[in-house]
Amino acid sequence: MAFITATDLSLGYDSQVIVSGLNFTVNRGDYLCIVGENGSGKTTLMKTLLHLKEPVGGQIVTGDGLKKNEIGYLPQQTLVQRDFPASVKEIVLSGCQGRCGMRPFYNREEKSLARENMERMGILALADRCYRDLSGGQQQRVLLARALCATRKILLLDEPVAGLDPVVTAQMYDLIKDLNRDGITIIMISHDIEAAMKYASHILHIGDRVFFGTIDEYRKSETGHFFIEGQKDGVESNG
Amino acid sequence: MDKLILYLQYPFVRYALIVGVLIALCSSLLGVTLVLKRFSFIGDGLSHVAFGAMAIAAVLQLTNEMVIILPVTVISAVLLLRTGKNARIQGDAAIAMVSVGALAFGYLLMNVFSTSPNLSGDVCSTLFGSTSILTLTQTEVWVCVVLSVAVVLIFLFFYNRIFAVTFDEDFSRAAGTRADAYNLMIAVVIAVIIVLAMNLVGSLLISALVIFPALSAMRVFNSFRSVTVCSAILSVVSAFFGIVLSILAGTPVGSTIVAVDVAVFLVCYAVGAAKGGFRK
Numbered sequence: 001m002a003f004i005t006a007t008d009l010s011l012g013y014d015s016q017v018i019v020s021g022l023n024f025t026v027n028r029g030d031y032l033c034i035v036g037e038n039g040s041g042k043t044t045l046m047k048t049l050l051h052l053k054e055p056v057g058g059q060i061v062t063g064d065g066l067k068k069n070e071i072g073y074l075p076q077q078t079l080v081q082r083d084f085p086a087s088v089k090e091i092v093l094s095g096c097q098g099r100c101g102m103r104p105f106y107n108r109e110e111k112s113l114a115r116e117n118m119e120r121m122g123i124l125a126l127a128d129r130c131y132r133d134l135s136g137g138q139q140q141r142v143l144l145a146r147a148l149c150a151t152r153k154i155l156l157l158d159e160p161v162a163g164l165d166p167v168v169t170a171q172m173y174d175l176i177k178d179l180n181r182d183g184i185t186i187i188m189i190s191h192d193i194e195a196a197m198k199y200a201s202h203i204l205h206i207g208d209r210v211f212f213g214t215i216d217e218y219r220k221s222e223t224g225h226f227f228i229e230g231q232k233d234g235v236e237s238n239g
Numbered sequence: 240m241d242k243l244i245l246y247l248q249y250p251f252v253r254y255a256l257i258v259g260v261l262i263a264l265c266s267s268l269l270g271v272t273l274v275l276k277r278f279s280f281i282g283d284g285l286s287h288v289a290f291g292a293m294a295i296a297a298v299l300q301l302t303n304e305m306v307i308i309l310p311v312t313v314i315s316a317v318l319l320l321r322t323g324k325n326a327r328i329q330g331d332a333a334i335a336m337v338s339v340g341a342l343a344f345g346y347l348l349m350n351v352f353s354t355s356p357n358l359s360g361d362v363c364s365t366l367f368g369s370t371s372i373l374t375l376t377q378t379e380v381w382v383c384v385v386l387s388v389a390v391v392l393i394f395l396f397f398y399n400r401i402f403a404v405t406f407d408e409d410f411s412r413a414a415g416t417r418a419d420a421y422n423l424m425i426a427v428v429i430a431v432i433i434v435l436a437m438n439l440v441g442s443l444l445i446s447a448l449v450i451f452p453a454l455s456a457m458r459v460f461n462s463f464r465s466v467t468v469c470s471a472i473l474s475v476v477s478a479f480f481g482i483v484l485s486i487l488a489g490t491p492v493g494s495t496i497v498a499v500d501v502a503v504f505l506v507c508y509a510v511g512a513a514k515g516g517f518r519k
Contacts, residue, residue, distance in 0.1 A: 050413040069415030075407065084275060084406060087462035094403040098414035104396050130461030150414050 001063035002027045003154055003185060004049065010057035011044045017056055018044060024204050024212040026154075028064060031177075031186045033196035033203050035227065040207035042189045043076075046158050049187070066154065069098045072147030074157040077139070082132065088142050089127045092118055095149025110149075117145040121175070137168035144175070154185040161192065173199055193228055246486050254375045255492070258435075259478045261387035263448060263496075265432045267474030268394045270453035271467050272405045272425060280331065281319055282449040284338035285433045286442035288315040290365055291341035293437075294348040309434050315341075316430035320422055367441040367493055383435055390428055397421065402463050440493030448474070451500035458504075458511030477503050 002025040010020035018041040026032055034042050047053045049060065050073055062068065072095070095117075096110040106114075118124045121141040126134065131142060140160055147155055160176065161169040169192075177199055180186045190196050196203060203218040205211040211223040218224035246252045266282075273281055292311040296304040319334055349362060375383075394401070403411045404421045412418045429449075436445045452474035456466045481496030488495075 047409070050409070052409055052412055069413070071413060073410050073413045075409050078407070080275060080277065081406065085457050085461055085463060085466045086402070086406060087464075090402065090463050091406065094399070094406060094410075095414070097400065097403045097411060097416050100399075105399060128462070133461070146410070150410075 003030075003062065003064050003066045005061045005063065006058065007061075008058035009045075009048070009055050009060065011041050011048055011053075012056045013044075015056065019206050019210070020057065021210055022058070022204075022206065022212075024202075026185060026187060026202075028153075028185055029180070029183060031180045031199060031201045032188070033200035034187065034189045035191075035193055035196055035203060035205050036207040042206065043158060045206065046156055046187075046189060049156060070151050070153055072149075072151035072155045074140070074143050074147045074155065074160055076158045076162065077143075084131055086131050087128050088118070088123060088131060088134070089114065091131055091142055092145045092149060095146035098150050114145075114149055117148040120148065121145040135168075136164050137172065140164065140172060141175070148179075148184075152184070154187065155179065157186065157188040159189050159191065161190075161195075169195075197228065242487060243483060250377075251375065252486060254377070254380045255486075256479065256482055258375060258380055258383045259482045259492075259496070260475050261383055262432070262436045263452075263474040263478030264471055265387050265390040266436055266445075266448040267452040267470045268391065268467065269425065269429050269432060270449040270451075270474075271456070271463070271470055272401055273429065274450055274453045274457070275405050278320070278334075279450045280334045280338070280446065281316070281429065282433060283446040284319060284334040284341075285312055285316055285430055286437065286445040287338045287342040287345070288312055289434055289437055290442040291345035291348075293365060294345035298348050298352040305434070308437075309431070312434050313427050313430040316426040316433075317423060320426040365437075365441060366443045367491060386431055386435060390432060393424070393428060397424070398467075401425070406463075440496060444493045444497050447497040447500055448478075451497070451504050452477070455500075455504045455507035458507040459514065473503055473507075474500075 004026040006022055006024050008020075009022035010017050011022070012018045018039075022045070024032075034045060036042055044053065048055050050071060051068060093106055093111065093114040096106055096113060099110060100106065115124070115127075118127055121144055123138060123141050123145060126138060126142075131139065134142065144155075144160070147157075155176075157176065161172050164172060173195055176186060176188070180199075188196075188200070197215060197219070200215060202214055203211065203224065205218070205223050205227060209223045211218060211221055213221070219228070273279060289308050289312045292308040293304055295311075296307040299307070301307060315337060319337060346362060349358065400411075400416060400421055403414075403416060404418045408418045408422075411421075432449075433445055436448055440448060452470040453466070455473050456470035460466045460469050477499040478496050481499040482492060484490070484499070485492045485495035
C-alpha cells in the first residue's frame, strides 16, 4: 500500500475542471516533483493532497500508516507573513499543533522536537530572532523546520526555492535531498525542471498532457522531451 | 492629585476606570490578531453595525438594548470574517459597505422615528461615547467584568492556536486544526468586545482601541508573545491615563483615551525607528 494513491483525480474551482485524469502513487521514500505550466493546477493539486480542498472527481487514498494530518507542508509565503512579528522559535513550535489534539499548550516533548528540528535546519542560533528580519533562505529553513515538526514521514513543498538566489537555492535543494535520504518522502512543486531532473525520483507533469512515472521514463517520454527542451530553449534565449 | 482622590470617591468614577481598563485589555489582545490578519477595519465596521442595531432597538423602544445589539453584531462579525476569502466581494470592500450602510440606516431610523427631544445629542453620544461611561450602573459593570474575564480566559486558553491560525491558516488546517472554528471564535469575541467598548469610546473610535496598542507594540517588539503582552500593557495604561486625564481636564472620555493611544504610538514608532536603525 502506497502513502498516497490518486485515482482518476479531477481538480478545479467550484465545478470548473482545470485538470483531470490524474493517476499517481507516492511510496515511502519517493521524491516526486510536480511540474507543469503556470495555471495548470499544481497548487490546487497540493491543496487537494492536504485536504484543504475537495477534488472535483476521483479520489485520494492515504495508506501505509500515513494519517491525514501527518503531512508536513511548506506553503508559498503569504503577504501576512512578510511583516509578521513572531520569533523563529514560536513559528517552528506551531508546527506541533497537530500533535496537541485538544490540549491548549505545548508540552516539553514538543518543545524539544522544535529544538531538534531547528538544529537540523541550522537555525538554532536564530531561535529568538524575528521572522521578518531573516533572509529569504533563512525564512524557508524556518518554515521547513516547522513542517518537520508536523511530520516524520512526508513533506509537501510548494515552490520552496521561489525568490531565492542561486547559491541559497542550491543549498535548499541539498537540504531537501538530505531529508529525503533520511527517509522522508518528498512531494515538491517546481518550476525548475533541471533541478527536478537532478534530484527527483518521480515526475508528475500536469497540464494539457499528463505524465506520471520515474525520471528515466519521463526523459524518454514525448511530454518530458518536449518540456525539458522547451525550458532549455527558453533559458538560452533569455540568457 | 487631591482632585483625583476626591473624584475616586465617587462610585461612577471607579466604575468608569474598571470598565475602561477591562475593555482596553480585551480589545488589545484581539487587536494583534486582527491587525496581522489585515482586518484592522473590522472593528470600525462592526461598531457601525452596532450603532445601526442600537437605532433599531431605540425605535422598538426596547428597555434592554443588548438583546438586539449583541446578536446583530456577532452575526455581522461572522459574515464579515467569512467574506474575507470570498472572491466576489473583497474583504475590505465588504467591511466598508456594511460599515457605511449600517451607519446611514442607523441615523435614518433615529431621525424618522425619533422620540427624543435632543436627537443630535443622542447621535453624538452614541458615536463618540461622550458621557455614557460615566453613567454606568452596577449591573453593567458586572456584565462587563464577566465578559472581559471570559474573553481573557478564551484568549489565554487558545493562545497557541490563535497564533498558529493567524500566522498560517493553510498550514494549520493541513495539520488538522479547525481554522474555521477559530476564525469564528475570533469573530464572536471581537463582536462582544466592540459592543462593550461602545460605552467607552463610542462607535466611531473603537477601531483605535483595537489597532493602536497592537501597532505600537509591533514597532518595538519582535515576537508574538512580547507584542501581545506589550500591547495589553500599553492599552491598559493608555486607557487608565486617558480616563483620569479626561476627568481632571473635563474632556470627552473616548477621544482623550484615543489621543493618549496615538501619543503612545508615536513614541513607540520613534523607539522602533531608533532601535532598528531606520530599517523601514
